[in-house]
Every structure is written in C-alpha cells, then in structure tokens.
Amino acid sequence: MNWKKFFIAFIVAFVFLFVFGFLWYGKLMHGAHQKVPTLWRTEAEFGNHVPWLVLGHLVMAFFLTMLYAQFVRAGGAGAGATLGILVALVYAGADLITFAVQPLTTKIVGGWIVGDLIQFAIAGAIIGAIYKPSSLKTT
Amino acid sequence: MKRFIVAFIAAFIFIFFWGWLYNGVLLKDVLTEAQSLFRPLEETMGLFHWIVIGQAGLALAFVMIYASGFAGGGIAAGVRLGIMLEILAVSARCIIYATQPFPVKLLVLVSIGGFIEMIVTGVIVGAIYKPAPAQMP
Numbered sequence: 001m002n003w004k005k006f007f008i009a010f011i012v013a014f015v016f017l018f019v020f021g022f023l024w025y026g027k028l029m030h031g032a033h034q035k036v037p038t039l040w041r042t043e044a045e046f047g048n049h050v051p052w053l054v055l056g057h058l059v060m061a062f063f064l065t066m067l068y069a070q071f072v073r074a075g076g077a078g079a080g081a082t083l084g085i086l087v088a089l090v091y092a093g094a095d096l097i098t099f100a101v102q103p104l105t106t107k108i109v110g111g112w113i114v115g116d117l118i119q120f121a122i123a124g125a126i127i128g129a130i131y132k133p134s135s136l137k138t139t
Numbered sequence: 140m141k142r143f144i145v146a147f148i149a150a151f152i153f154i155f156f157w158g159w160l161y162n163g164v165l166l167k168d169v170l171t172e173a174q175s176l177f178r179p180l181e182e183t184m185g186l187f188h189w190i191v192i193g194q195a196g197l198a199l200a201f202v203m204i205y206a207s208g209f210a211g212g213g214i215a216a217g218v219r220l221g222i223m224l225e226i227l228a229v230s231a232r233c234i235i236y237a238t239q240p241f242p243v244k245l246l247v248l249v250s251i252g253g254f255i256e257m258i259v260t261g262v263i264v265g266a267i268y269k270p271a272p273a274q275m276p
Contacts, residue, residue, distance in 0.1 A: 071209055071220075087204070090200045090228075
C-alpha cells in the first residue's frame, strides 16, 4: 500500500464528496426535500448533528479509497470511475428500498440515485487518478 | 458467466429472506418506535416491488464488484468486500442520522443486521463465483 498517495486520494475524495453532497443534496434538492418536511430535522437540530455529516463523509471517502487501493490498485481514473459507478449501484438499491418504506417522492429518490451515480463516478475517478501502488522492488 | 448468474441469484435470495426476517420480523417493534418516518404498512406493500428491485440491484452490484476485482480470493475476499460495502453503508447512515430524526438504537440495529447480511453475502458469492480460467493461445 502506498500510504502517501492513499492519504492524498482520501483527502481529495473527502473534499469532493462533501462539497458535492452540499451542492446536490443540500442546495439543488432542497425544494424537493421540503415536499416532505416531517422527514427531516429542523435547521437548529441539524446544526447540532453536523459532526455526524462530516464523520459520514470521512468514513465514506476513506473506505472508497481503501476499496480502490486494495482491489483495483493501478487502473487509473477510468477504473476508479467504474468502481465508483458499481458502488453507486449498491447505494441505488438501498435508495429504492428506502423509497418503498419511507414516504419519499419519486423526484427525491430519482435525485438521490442520479446524485449517487455522479458523485461516486467522479470520486472514483479522482481516487484512480491520484492513487498509485508502491513500485515493485526488484531483487 | 454461469457462475456469475448463480452467485447473483443465490445472493439475491439470501438478501431477500434476511431482509424479511431481520427488518420485517425481528426489528418490527423497534421500527414501530419511529413510525412517523415510515409509510403505513399497506402503502409499503403497494410498493413492495421496489424492495425486490432494490435488493436485486444490490446483489447484482455486489457480484459485479467481486467479479471485477476480488475474484480468485474465494470466501475471504467475499467477506472483506462485504465488510467494506457495509462500512460504506454505515457512513451513509451517519449522514442520514444528521438529517433525519432516527433513533440511534434503530440505526445501530440496522447496521448490525447489515454487517451480517453483507458478510454472509460475501461468503455466498466468494464460494460460488470463480473467474474463468485463462485460455492458452
């Protein structure tokens, strides 16, 4: 494992995931989310739970990078984007199940799925572009 | 390809029954404590096909990730993939907890069930799927 590259990829992925999440889910989808206001915390309550938001994105970025570093290793941005899309499909499956059990609108669940696909494809591409395995030592 | 399909079907069947047993039966009372965040049961039953499609998508994505980078590692690699994917799901639950007023107890129990689900799925997929042998020129 190339820990220096791993750390840089993890930090850049975290910054991207957090900023994209804020813009896509927090700003662009704000109106759609407000169609079901009873599902969400109030602004004040949300303010007290922001550390969980940060922690969630940190863990997400760390393990997406770990997944890439352990199993894709040296595929570059394209392989990273492919891994990101496959991970997004896992999330999309969970989104559909959530839609069946929580009173979300089709616009919300559609927005979540499209957001997941864009977010993880780009995050995967970023990780793939940055992370390179340690060069093999020859004897 | 045959093993891919068999692994997908086996993983889907397990995820479906585990989801029903754990979330539908064992966690029924805990879920009732947060009833205001869920659809009424009749409404959920009317959307049941989305649960099936979601679980099938999850199983398919699991096998695709395994086949593209983990294949050859057997059950151990399947379990490692399952653990990593569930940690990613837990990270999403942290974000959900920040935005929706779910009880902590519910999210912890759902995550425990999620780890069991993904580890067993990893065992199933790792035991069934084998990469095609390299062809000699």
